[in-house]
Amino acid sequence: MEPYIDAHCHVWTPDVGRYPLARSFTVDQMQPPSFTAEELLAICRPSGVGRVNLIQMSYYEFDNSYLLDCIAQYPDRFVGTAIVDPLGPDPAAAMRALAPRGVRAFRIQPHYSKRGLADWLAPEGYQAMFAEAARSQQVLSCLIDPEGLREVDRLCRQFPETPVVIDHMARIGVDGTIRDADVQALCDLAQHPRVYVKVGAFYALGKKQPPYLDLAPLIRRVLQAYGSRRLMWESDCPFQVVQHTYDDSIALIRDRLDFLSDDDRDWLLTRTAQRLLFTT
Numbered sequence: 001m002e003p004y005i006d007a008h009c010h011v012w013t014p015d016v017g018r019y020p021l022a023r024s025f026t027v028d029q030m031q032p033p034s035f036t037a038e039e040l041l042a043i044c045r046p047s048g049v050g051r052v053n054l055i056q057m058s059y060y061e062f063d064n065s066y067l068l069d070c071i072a073q074y075p076d077r078f079v080g081t082a083i084v085d086p087l088g089p090d091p092a093a094a095m096r097a098l099a100p101r102g103v104r105a106f107r108i109q110p111h112y113s114k115r116g117l118a119d120w121l122a123p124e125g126y127q128a129m130f131a132e133a134a135r136s137q138q139v140l141s142c143l144i145d146p147e148g149l150r151e152v153d154r155l156c157r158q159f160p161e162t163p164v165v166i167d168h169m170a171r172i173g174v175d176g177t178i179r180d181a182d183v184q185a186l187c188d189l190a191q192h193p194r195v196y197v198k199v200g201a202f203y204a205l206g207k208k209q210p211p212y213l214d215l216a217p218l219i220r221r222v223l224q225a226y227g228s229r230r231l232m233w234e235s236d237c238p239f240q241v242v243q244h245t246y247d248d249s250i251a252l253i254r255d256r257l258d259f260l261s262d263d264d265r266d267w268l269l270t271r272t273a274q275r276l277l278f279t280t
Contacts, residue, residue, distance in 0.1 A: 001076070002050030004250065005273040007198050008081075008167065008234030009044070010057045011037050011070055022061035030059060035238040037070040041077065043237065047247045048254075051076075053277050055141075056083045056107060064098070071102035079277050081105035081141050086112055086125035092132035104277045105139035105165065110148060117144075121151040134161040139196075139276060141165040146172060146182035149189060156192040163276065165196045168236065169222060173205040178218055187225035196276060197222055199268060200234030202252060203244050210248040211256055220259055228260075228267040232276070 013019055014034045016027060027033075037054075044052065056067050064082040071078045082103045084094040095106060106129065110120035121127075133140050140162060142152055149170060156164060166189065172182045189195045199219055202212040223231060235249045253260065253268050260268070 002045050002048045004047070004049045004051075004254075004269045005232070005278070006044055006049045006052045006235050006237070006250075007232040007273045007277065008055055008200060009040055009052050009237040010055050010239075011035055011040055011066065012057045012059055013066055019060065019066045020063075021059050022063070024061070025059045032238060032242070037074060037078070040237060041074075043241060043246045044235070047250050049235075049250065051273075051278065052078055053081055053105070053273065054078050055081045058083075062088075064103070068098075068101050068103075075102060078102065079104045081107050081139075083107045083112070084129075086123050086129060087114065088125065090128075091125045092128040095129060095132050095136065095138055099136060099138060103138070104280075105141045106133075107141050107143060107167075109143040117147045117151070119151065120144075120148060121155050126155075130155050130159040130162045133163065134159045137163060139163045139165055141167055141198075143167050144170060145174070146170050146179075146185050149185045152195075153189060153192070156189070156195060160192065161194060163194045163196070164192070165198060165232075165276075167198050168201040168234070169197060169199060169205070169218065171201075171205070172218060173215070176206065176208070178206055178215075183218060183221055187221060190225040190230070195226075196230045196232065196272065197226055198234040199231050199253070200249060201236040201240070202249055203240050203242075204236070210244055210252075212248070212252045213256065215252070216257055216259075219257065223259070223264065228264040229272055231268050232272040233268045 080103045084091045206214045
């Protein structure tokens with residue numbers, strides 16, 4: 001099997017009869033119209049990526065059916081990051097129920113708590129999820145901007161055993177500007193030993209153009225703060241391949257950053273995700 005692991009890809013299917021969209025989405029919003037598990041594998045395997053952490057797509061909201069079916073069909077290649085409703089009756093029970101089905105993580109974000117960034121982790125459901133993750137060692141994966149990091153810090157102090165991942169380097173530079181204060185806020189979270197960072201979504205950050213070398217100073221600071229054993233590479237497909245290529249993304253880590261040692265690359269491209277997401 002190909003050696004590398006992609007820590008973050010989305011999949012969906014045009015078969016909305018079998019896998020209906022959430023009420024807040026329409027078929028026209030599915031762009032591209034199709035990105036199935038098979039389409040993903042056809043893109044990632046030529047670049048040496050044999051395993052992927054699938055992220056539940058927002059089109060389906062809390063119905064993880066397609067994600068679960070992809071994992072069941074390709075159990076040697078996929079694990080999953082599901083979404084459960086933090087305002088639902090028992091989100092911790094939902095986490096436990098999904099664990100035997102290849103779900104290793106759960107996406108959390110302010111949108112689902114229906115609160116502002118200042119207290120987005122305040123709902124009791126998110127408190128219950130942090131407590132359950134501390135027990136089960138399932139991962140909580142945060143889709144947030146830098147303004148949401150303070151709440152993560154608060155919960156990490158309350159639940160120090162909970163494994164937490166920050167997606168897309170906290171989307172620093174999504175508006176084209178990489179601010180030192182934002183980078184420092186992300187690096188400050190490294191004081192919590194169970195916090196990890198996904199390094200990727202390069203197509204959406206900074207100058208948003210391959211070979212993405214403008215992101216090198218950001219990645220270097222994150223590496224210095226966390227060490228390579230708490231970093232993992234992600235493509236954020238299919239959005240990575242709308243205008244750029246899959247290899248554009250992995251090549252930045254695999255080939256281009258001269259401050260990465262061979263050991264750093266090994267952890268970023270394989271071993272961190274293997275240990276955190278693929279080892280039960």
